[in-house]
Amino acid sequence: MDVLDTATWETRAAALTAELVAAGVLSDPAWRDAFAATPRHLFVSRIIDGPASLSAGDTGWLDAVYADESLATQTRPTGDGATGREIASSSSSKPTVMAVMLERLAPEPGHLVLEIGTGTGYNAALLSHRLGASNVYSLDLDADLVDTAHEHLAAAGYSPHLTAGDGSQGWPGEMRFDRIIATCAVTAIPPAWVDQLADGGRIVAPLDAGTAGPLLVLDKTADDEVSGRIDPFPVLFMPMRADVSSPFAPGQEPSAAATGIPHYGTTTVAPAALLDRPELALFLWLHAPGLRLAGSAEHGVVVAERGSARAEADLTPLTEGSWAVRQSGPYRLWDTIEHAVAAFDVLGKPGAARFGITALNVPGKQFVWLDDPDSDHSWPLGSGF
Numbered sequence: 001m002d003v004l005d006t007a008t009w010e011t012r013a014a015a016l017t018a019e020l021v022a023a024g025v026l027s028d029p030a031w032r033d034a035f036a037a038t039p040r041h042l043f044v045s046r047i048i049d050g051p052a053s054l055s056a057g058d059t060g061w062l063d064a065v066y067a068d069e070s071l072a073t074q075t076r077p078t079g080d081g082a083t084g085r086e087i088a089s090s091s092s093s094k095p096t097v098m099a100v101m102l103e104r105l106a107p108e109p110g111h112l113v114l115e116i117g118t119g120t121g122y123n124a125a126l127l128s129h130r131l132g133a134s135n136v137y138s139l140d141l142d143a144d145l146v147d148t149a150h151e152h153l154a155a156a157g158y159s160p161h162l163t164a165g166d167g168s169q170g171w172p173g174e175m176r177f178d179r180i181i182a183t184c185a186v187t188a189i190p191p192a193w194v195d196q197l198a199d200g201g202r203i204v205a206p207l208d209a210g211t212a213g214p215l216l217v218l219d220k221t222a223d224d225e226v227s228g229r230i231d232p233f234p235v236l237f238m239p240m241r242a243d244v245s246s247p248f249a250p251g252q253e254p255s256a257a258a259t260g261i262p263h264y265g266t267t268t269v270a271p272a273a274l275l276d277r278p279e280l281a282l283f284l285w286l287h288a289p290g291l292r293l294a295g296s297a298e299h300g301v302v303v304a305e306r307g308s309a310r311a312e313a314d315l316t317p318l319t320e321g322s323w324a325v326r327q328s329g330p331y332r333l334w335d336t337i338e339h340a341v342a343a344f345d346v347l348g349k350p351g352a353a354r355f356g357i358t359a360l361n362v363p364g365k366q367f368v369w370l371d372d373p374d375s376d377h378s379w380p381l382g383s384g385f
């Protein structure tokens with residue numbers, strides 16, 4: 001078994017599995033067996049940690065491999081020539097998060113499963129252990145990653161169906177799957193997934209909602225529709241992208257400053273009221289898709305980016321309890337935020353679990369709703385497919 005003797009990795013995999021069980025995220029015995037029997041070290045021979053990296057055999061590598069951590073395995077430039085900064089474009093996800101998603105997926109024997117985002121191949125190995133590799137289909141945008149995942153999976157004794165392609169288009173051809181799991185985050189459900197999901201099927205996917213990062217668990221409710229509640233378990237994933245050389249999704253590249261004539265005003269909503277209330281994150285994102293919050297309790301910067309449109313608001317302290325606000329871009333972002341904060345309170349401070357999503361196989365016909373699909377309160381999801 002490669003650089004390790006069997007006992008070493010098996011002991012570590014068993015310890016990691018026990019940790020996931022103790023954390024309450026791994027209750028299905030079949031998934032427990034899969035985690036205990038799958039050698040993660042075969043999938044992450046190099047772990048990138050900022051400018052440093054750990055390779056197979058290095059001191060600390062094995063501890064890192066069997067820790068409950070996300071491990072970056074590929075980075076791409078952010079395009080900011082001044083800093084030369086790179087961010088992760090592929091990783092082996094945090095085992096806790098993988099366990100939560102696989103348990104929500106709840107496949108049954110004989111089910112065909114499609115994974116979007118092969119990455120290292122580790123998740124495809126867990127699926128192969130559970131369902132048999134011939135029932136597992138996995139694709140990644142990056143053909144090089146697919147090639148190395150193929151090698152990793154072969155080393156672990158599995159040969160699921162792999163291909164390179166854009167996951168937003170689903171698996172090439174006329175396939176239908178009982179389960180679709182995405183390991184990259186989406187801003188809406190690609191229509192191809194709705195079409196490729198069999199009757200009784202389920203999609204599990206992270207929603208790309210800024211810092212909110214909730215999980216979507218959607219069931220097929222009609223030929224052309226999936227629907228389900230948002231699962232508040234926080235799962236921050238890298239976005240589903242369209243360009244192999246960039247770590248960003250289309251339209252999420254940090255752009256230049258917002259254009260247009262700025263609007264100046266004042267506010268009594270403190271920046272801290274946003275930064276210190278993570279329960280607000282999803283609600284704010286629904287009102288200002290692409291929202292990012294930065295700054296401190298005193299100085300706030302709020303940016304919402306979608307496509308080439310960038311709206312911005314900068315807050316600076318004025319007097320005790322009031323701030324000067326400068327808003328620029330295609331709409332008044334701070335006004336939108338203030339409205340959303342007020343609406344959040346009026347609606348009884350709804351947590352993420354009160355929201356759900358209904359997605360048709362048509363761009364633009366996808367909604368987040370509060371409490372039930374026919375609610376008076378709903379917000380459109382982004383499209384882009």
Ligand SMILES: C[S@@+](CC[C@H](N)C(=O)[O-])C[C@H]1O[C@@H](n2cnc3c(N)ncnc32)[C@H](O)[C@@H]1O
Nearest residue numbers: 090117119120122123140141167183184240241
């Ligand atoms: C967190 S990693 C996946 C981890 C993987 N499941 C594993 O077990 O190692 C996210 C992956 O999604 C892939 N990805 C991003 N956009 C994609 C797209 N449009 N289609 C398919 N894969 C995509 C990335 O290349 C990256 O490998």
